[in-house]
Amino acid sequence: MPCSIPFKTHFQSSSLTFASFHPSLLCKMISTTTLSPPPTHLPSLPQTPPLSLIKTCKSMAQLKQIHSQTIRTGLISNPIVRAQIIAFCCKHELGDMEYARMVFDTMPEPNHFVWNNMIKGYSRVGCPNSAVSMYCEMLERGVMPDEYTYPFLLKRFTRDMAVKCGRELHDHIVKLGFSSNVFVQNALIHLYSLSGEVSVARGVFDRSSKSDVVTWNVMISGYNRSKQFDESMKLFDEMERMRVLPSSITLVSVLSACSKLKDLNVGKRVHRYVKDLKIEPVRVLENALIDMYAACGEMDTALGIFDNMKSRDVISWTAIVTGFTNLGQVDLARKYFDKMPERDFVSWTAMIDGYLQVNQFKEVLTLFREMQAANIKPDEFTMVSILTACAHLGALELGEWIKAYIDKNKIKIDSFVGNALIDMYFNCGNVEKAIRIFNAMPHRDKISWTAVIFGLAINGYGEEALDMFSQMLKASITPDEVTYIGVLCACTHCGMVDKGKKFFARMTTQHGIEPNVAHYGCMVDLLGRAGHLKEAHEVIKNMPVKPNSIVWGSLLGACRVHKDEEMAEMAAQQILELEPENGAVYVLLCNIYAACNRWEKLHEVRKLMMDRGIKKTPGCSLIEMNGSVHEFVAGDQVHPQSKESYSKLDEMSVDLKFAGYSPDTSEVFLDIGEEEKESAVYRHSEKLAIAFGLISSGPGVTIRIVKNLRMCVDCHYVAKLVSKVYNREVIVRDRTRFHHFRHGSCTCKDYW
DNA sequence: TTAGGGTTAG
Numbered sequence: 001m002p003c004s005i006p007f008k009t010h011f012q013s014s015s016l017t018f019a020s021f022h023p024s025l026l027c028k029m030i031s032t033t034t035l036s037p038p039p040t041h042l043p044s045l046p047q048t049p050p051l052s053l054i055k056t057c058k059s060m061a062q063l064k065q066i067h068s069q070t071i072r073t074g075l076i077s078n079p080i081v082r083a084q085i086i087a088f089c090c091k092h093e094l095g096d097m098e099y100a101r102m103v104f105d106t107m108p109e110p111n112h113f114v115w116n117n118m119i120k121g122y123s124r125v126g127c128p129n130s131a132v133s134m135y136c137e138m139l140e141r142g143v144m145p146d147e148y149t150y151p152f153l154l155k156r157f158t159r160d161m162a163v164k165c166g167r168e169l170h171d172h173i174v175k176l177g178f179s180s181n182v183f184v185q186n187a188l189i190h191l192y193s194l195s196g197e198v199s200v201a202r203g204v205f206d207r208s209s210k211s212d213v214v215t216w217n218v219m220i221s222g223y224n225r226s227k228q229f230d231e232s233m234k235l236f237d238e239m240e241r242m243r244v245l246p247s248s249i250t251l252v253s254v255l256s257a258c259s260k261l262k263d264l265n266v267g268k269r270v271h272r273y274v275k276d277l278k279i280e281p282v283r284v285l286e287n288a289l290i291d292m293y294a295a296c297g298e299m300d301t302a303l304g305i306f307d308n309m310k311s312r313d314v315i316s317w318t319a320i321v322t323g324f325t326n327l328g329q330v331d332l333a334r335k336y337f338d339k340m341p342e343r344d345f346v347s348w349t350a351m352i353d354g355y356l357q358v359n360q361f362k363e364v365l366t367l368f369r370e371m372q373a374a375n376i377k378p379d380e381f382t383m384v385s386i387l388t389a390c391a392h393l394g395a396l397e398l399g400e401w402i403k404a405y406i407d408k409n410k411i412k413i414d415s416f417v418g419n420a421l422i423d424m425y426f427n428c429g430n431v432e433k434a435i436r437i438f439n440a441m442p443h444r445d446k447i448s449w450t451a452v453i454f455g456l457a458i459n460g461y462g463e464e465a466l467d468m469f470s471q472m473l474k475a476s477i478t479p480d481e482v483t484y485i486g487v488l489c490a491c492t493h494c495g496m497v498d499k500g501k502k503f504f505a506r507m508t509t510q511h512g513i514e515p516n517v518a519h520y521g522c523m524v525d526l527l528g529r530a531g532h533l534k535e536a537h538e539v540i541k542n543m544p545v546k547p548n549s550i551v552w553g554s555l556l557g558a559c560r561v562h563k564d565e566e567m568a569e570m571a572a573q574q575i576l577e578l579e580p581e582n583g584a585v586y587v588l589l590c591n592i593y594a595a596c597n598r599w600e601k602l603h604e605v606r607k608l609m610m611d612r613g614i615k616k617t618p619g620c621s622l623i624e625m626n627g628s629v630h631e632f633v634a635g636d637q638v639h640p641q642s643k644e645s646y647s648k649l650d651e652m653s654v655d656l657k658f659a660g661y662s663p664d665t666s667e668v669f670l671d672i673g674e675e676e677k678e679s680a681v682y683r684h685s686e687k688l689a690i691a692f693g694l695i696s697s698g699p700g701v702t703i704r705i706v707k708n709l710r711m712c713v714d715c716h717y718v719a720k721l722v723s724k725v726y727n728r729e730v731i732v733r734d735r736t737r738f739h740h741f742r743h744g745s746c747t748c749k750d751y752w
Numbered sequence: 753t754t755a756g757g758g759t760t761a762g
Contacts, residue, residue, distance in 0.1 A: 186756050217757040252758040288759045315760045350761045384762045
C-alpha cells in the first residue's frame with residue numbers, strides 16, 4: 001500500500017512516497033487484538049498522586065490499576081496523566097504497545113511528547129515499520145516533528161528501510177532545520193551506514209562539530225559495518241589527534257576492527273588505553289579484548305582475561321572457542337564448547353565451522369544434529385557450514401534437506417547461502433539444481449558466477465561453462481584468478497586446446513591477472529589430456545613460478561593415459577623430491593609400469609615404497625543413503641550391510657559378464673596371480689558402494705559416490721556397464737573430477 | 753515530562 005508522507009505544510013509539491021511501508025501493520029495490530037480494558041473493581045491504591053505512582057510502577061498490571069484509578073477519580077482527563085501512561089508503555093521493559101495505542105486513541109490532540117514516545121515505543125519493540133506509520137500519521141494530522149522525533153524513529157531501522165527512505169527523511173530533517181542537532185546528526189550517520197552509503201554518512205560526519213564522542217562512535221561502527229576496518233582505524237587515530245577522549249564503546253568498536261585486521265599492535269594500544277585511562281573493564285569491553293587477542297592467535301592473553309572476568313557471557317565463551325578453531329585446535333575448542341554454561345546459535349555455528357575448517361565433515365554433521373536436538377535454531381551462517389560439509393561429503397540428500405529447511409523457515413538466501421547451495425549441488429553432481437539456484441538468485445556476485453563456471457567444468461559441461469563465462473562478462477562482472485581456473489578447467493574437459501591457450505593469454509592482456517601456479521597446472525592438464533606431453537613439459541620448464549606437485553601430478557596423470565613411461569618417471573621423480581611421502585605418486589607410477597608391462601621397474605618402485613615405509617592409501621568411497629553417509633573401504637567388511645553388499649556384487653558380476661564384462665587388471669601392480677588380481681579389483685570400495693546403492697534404493701534412483709582416490713580403469717568400466725545394465729545413473733566424484741555414467745558411457749570421455 | 757553509540761560465527 002503506497003503511503004505518501006503527508007508533509008503538507010512544508011512540502012506542498014513533494015512527491016515523497018513511502019511505497020515500501022505497510023502502515024497497515026499498525027492498523028492490523030490494533031484491529032485484531034482484543035484489548036483488555038483497565039480493571040474496574042480493584043482494592044484502592046494508597047492516596048499517592050498518580051504521576052508519582054507511574055514513576056515507580058513496575059509492571060503493566062500495576063499500570064492498569066493506576067489507569068483504572070485515574071478513570072474512577074476523573075484524573076484521566078488530565079492529558080499529562082495519559083501521556084505518562086503512554087510513556088510507561090513505550091519506555092518500560094515490560095511496556096505494552098497495544099495498550100499504549102489504546103490510550104493514545106483516546107487523546108484528541110496528542111502533543112509532541114506523546115507522538116515521540118509512541119514512535120520510540122514501536123522502535124523499542126522492534127517494529128520500525130509501525131514507528132514510520134506513526135510518523136506518517138503525525139504528519140497527516142499536521143503535527144510537525146521535533147529534534148527528538150528522528151533519533152527515536154531511526155533507532156531500529158532495517159537496512160531495507162534505510163535504503164528506501166533514508167534520503168527522504170534526511171530531506172525532512174534539513175527542511176525542518178534540525179540538521180545541526182548532534183543527536184539528529186548521529187542518527188543520520190547511523191542511517192546512512194545502515195543503507196550501505198558510508199560515504200554519505202562520512203559527509204554528515206565531516207559537517208558535524210565532531211565534539212561528541214558518540215558521533216565518532218557511530219561513524220566508526222558504520223565503517224565496521226561496511227567492513228572498512230582500515231577507515232575505522234584511521235578515525236581512531238584522528239580522534240586521538242583531535243583529543244576526543246574515546247569511550248569504552250569506541251574501544252569496543254576499534255577492537256573489533258583490530259580483530260578483523262588481525263592488528264595486534266593497535267589492539268595492544270587499546271588495551272593500554274583501558275588500563276591507563278582506568279576505563280572500567282565492562283564485560284563487553286573484555287569480550288572485545290578476548291576476541292582481538294584470540295583473532296591474533298594470542299590465546300594465552302585471551303585466556304588470561306577470560307579467567308579473570310567477574311562474569312562471563314555466551315560471547316566471552318564463544319570468543320575463546322573461535323580463537324582455538326582459528327588455530328585449528330579443534331579439540332581445545334571443543335573442550336571449552338562442552339564447558340559452556342549456555343550456548344546460542346552463534347556458539348554452535350562457531351564450533352561446527354571449526355570442524356569444517358579442519359575437514360572433519362562427519363563431525364560437522366554430528367554436531368549439527370546435536371544442535372537440532374538441543375532445539376537451537378540455525379541461521380544462514382550455520383546453513384553455509386552444513387552445506388559446505390555436504391558438498392565435501394557429496395551428501396545430496398542432507399543438502400536437499402537443508403534447502404527445504406531454508407525454504408520452510410524462510411532463512412534468507414543471501415549470496416553466501418546461494419553460493420554454498422550452488423557449490424553443494426555441483427559437488428553432489430546435481431548440475432540442474434545448481435543452475436536453478438543460480439538463476440533464482442537476485443544478486444549474483446563474482447563468486448556465484450565462478451562457482452557455476454567451475455561447477456559446470458568439473459561436471460564435464462565445458463561448453464556450457466564457457467557460455468556462462470561470456471554471460472558473466474556481458475553482465476560486467478570482472479573475473480578473477482579463480483574464475484580463470486574454472487575457464488581453463490572447462491577447456492580441458494572439452495579438449496579445447498586452442499581456446500584454452502587463448503583464454504590463458506587473455507587472462508593477462510584483458511584482465512591484468514598474472515597466472516599463478518594453479519593456472520599453469522591447468523595448462524599442463526589441458527595439453528597433457530590432448531596428448532601434447534612435450535608441450536606440457538615445456539610449459540612447466542618455462543613457467544616463472546616454481547612448479548608444485550600438482551603441476552607435476554597433471555603431467556604424470558597425462559603420462560598414464562598416453563602411456564609415456566619415460567616422462568612419467570621424470571615427473572614422478574620431481575614430485576617425490578617435493579613430497580617424498582606422497583604415496584599416490586608411487587602408486588600412479590606403479591600403475592603406469594603395470595600398464596606398460598614393465599615389471600622390473602615396478603618391482604623397484606615397490607621395493608622403494610617398502611624401504612621408505614610408504615603405504616598405499618586405502619581406497620574409500622562414501623555413499624549417502626536415506627540421509628546417512630555410509631563409508632566403504634576397499635576389501636573391508638566393517639559396514640553392517642557388507643554381507644548383503646558382497647552378495648549383490650556377486651550377482652552384479654554375473655549380470656555384467658553377460659553384458660560383455662571381463663575384469664581389467666592392467667593397473668594392479670601387486671605381484672600376484674591373475675585370479676588374485678581380479679579378486680583385488682573386485683573388492684574396490686566404489687564397487688562395494690555401488691552394490692550397496694543398488695540394494696538400498698529403488699529402480700531409477702541415481703547412485704552418488706565420493707571416492708578419495710582416482711577411480712581405477714576396472715571400476716570405471718563396471719560403472720559404465722551398471723549404468724546400462726541396471727538403467728541407473730551413477731555419479732562418482734573422484735579425487736580430481738566427476739564421472740557421470742549414463743547409458744553405458746561417462747562424461748569424462750574416458751580421460752581422468 | 754523525551755535523546756544517541758558497542759562485542760561473537762560465513
